[in-house]
Amino acid sequence: MSEEGVAVRRARSMTRMRPAEYSRHDREQHALGYATEDERSGFEHDVDRILYSTQWRALAGKSQVVASAELGIYHTRLTHSVKVAQLGRRMAERFVREYGGPSPALVEAACLAHDIGHPPFGHTGERALRKAMDVIRGGPDPVDSFEGNAQNLRVLTYLAAHKTAKLRGLHLTRACLDASTKYPWQRGPADGDPERHTKWGVYAADRAAFDWVRDGRTGDVRPVEEEVMDWADDITYVCHDTEDFYRTGLIPLAALFPPPGGAGAESERELGRFLDYVEAKRSRLGRPFDRGAAAELLAEFGRWWIVPAPFGGRHADGVEVNTRTAKLIDYLTGGISLDVGGKDAIRYGARLVVPEEHRQLCELLKELLWCYVIERPALATQRHGKERIVSDLLVWTYESVDLLPPDRAEELDDHGDALRAAADHVSSLTEAQAIALHRRLSGASLGSVNDNVWI
Known part of the structure; x- marks a missing residue:
């Protein structure tokens, strides 16, 4: 199927699966046969689906500032996301008392999801993936590459799994996906607006999903x-x-x-x-x-x-x-x-x-x-090593797609973009997985035949 056909199919599936809009009382009419006694609102479902996803759990093994395995009690992406969600919900609860909204559950869900697409080693890994993709393509792509915020939307609408095999993603509400999109635009060219070239919220491959989320809005205004x-x-x-x-x-x-x-x-x-x-x-x-x-x-x-x-x-x-x-x-x-x-x-x-x-x-x-x-110089030398790990893994996986795990291989059959499949795989790894897989593929330490470094 063509890329356009895949995008249209995904957009149609989301329209069937998700509530049309955020109502005052944020109630969701369940289209999938969930038990009628389930009293959770649509946004409470969003919170629970994010919390139970493997991608959110993996944030425990990803950097906030220093490596997740660093000695000491440092925040990881997971503990950071938990505290963002706690603070965001408290602010929303106060606003409900003062203004009647917004929904605390919706804000909490957006906070939980806001870093779910981050790769191993945080922004260092993000830059490494972007640079490596540009090298493979023969130069910087003016409209697409790797970006953690754009990866958020891809995880939530395509890569993550919920309860329905035929329809991909976590089946979150439109309002939740909108609220978790920090940069509501596609990447711009290098000679244009610098912010749009370095930070963006959607890949070309996920444009149909993004357009559904934004519901026809063309400006940059955010909810x-x-x-x-x-x-x-x-x-x-x-x-x-x-x-x-x-x-x-x-x-x-x-x-x-x-x-x-x-x-x-x-x-x-x-x-x-x-x-x-x-x-x-x-x-x-x-x-x-x-x-x-x-x-x-x-x-x-x-x-x-x-x-x-x-x-x-x-x-x-x-x-x-x-x-x-x-x-x-x-x-x-x-x-x-x-x-x-x-x-x-x-x-x-x-x-x-x-x-x-x-x-x-x-x-x-x-x-x-x-x-x-x-x-600090010590962290600068670490960054060099982290970039090398992430770059090598992307190149090796792109050049040998048989290294992809089963779910990424299935997605490659679906969309046909080997570089995007490799980036999806590498960005999904925890830091311990990335280090172990790099040592294995480089021959530094072959590990065991029983190792499942990507599970």
């Missing part, structure tokens, strides 16, 4: 549930990942945010070093940076978010960390509101309003992770 999910993602990232690396001594929070009267020469040097990093980075990216305003914002933040000393591992230190994290979450969620304009506070009837100083502070706290952790 309010996606905006709540995205803000919950940002807050969780800066709060819990900063906490991880403060505990391990990599981010010097005690020097950056000392108690009143404790800001000596060392603290000033550390703050200057951090601001130098941010200024140089923004300059490279062609983005404006007001150093004075940033310093003032951090100083104001530090007046109430005080870090008295480096983490010492005592019970009292753990209490202080948890207290500061809670205060930061309260601050970043406390000033938000919805602009409903007289409409229902669901989907395209509302916009999330976040105070500008909250967004600016969040962006600065993200830079702490880049300055002190992600761009």
Whole structure:
């Protein structure tokens, strides 16, 4: 069957399988013969289907910032997604009390699904897959490649399995798929909008599914549930990942945010070093940076978010960390509101309003992770190794499609794109699976005939 025929068949199947739209009470009319006594709403079904999928479970073995096997109690993509979902639901519950929507279950489902397409080694693996696909194709593809957000939609609508063999994907509601799509466009050419070339939410092969999800909308406007999910993602990232690396001594929070009267020469040097990093980075990216305003914002933040000393591992230190994290979450969620304009506070009837100083502070706290952790030389050498593993696996699988597991081989018969099948396979692996499979295929360690490294 042609690619166009496959896409049309998938779009028709989704129309049969899923509720037409998000209603005020988010009730789903079940078309598959589910028991009538099942009182779950359509969005509660979405939550459960995501939680029970193998792709969501695999996030336990995928990086948030450092490798999932790194010694220490670091967040993985799974624990990150759980906390995004918890925070997103709490914000939605508050909005229901204040505005009558959006659905907390829908926001929770979108949060759970927002990273489900991430490959092993997080953004490092994502970049490696993109580069390797470009090399195989003989140059950068102007409209398609690998992108974790586009892979989310592919997992949810095509790769994942539910209860009906004839119809692929998790059979999620249109609203859930829409709310979990952070970049509602296809990849643009390299000489166009840089954001559209580096971040996008749908592959050409999944365009029919995307068009069904967007229901004829051609603009870039996003539903309010996606905006709540995205803000919950940002807050969780800066709060819990900063906490991880403060505990391990990599981010010097005690020097950056000392108690009143404790800001000596060392603290000033550390703050200057951090601001130098941010200024140089923004300059490279062609983005404006007001150093004075940033310093003032951090100083104001530090007046109430005080870090008295480096983490010492005592019970009292753990209490202080948890207290500061809670205060930061309260601050970043406390000033938000919805602009409903007289409409229902669901989907395209509302916009999330976040105070500008909250967004600016969040962006600065993200830079702490880049300055002190992600761009450390030790992590840079690890990135090189991770990229090599992912790139090699993609090339080897593409060149020998008999290495594909049975489900990916069946999909190759369905859509006929060997490179996409190889990318789907490699991106589905946990980091332990990717390392073991790379050692096996390279001959470094053959393992055992009983190994099932892709299951």
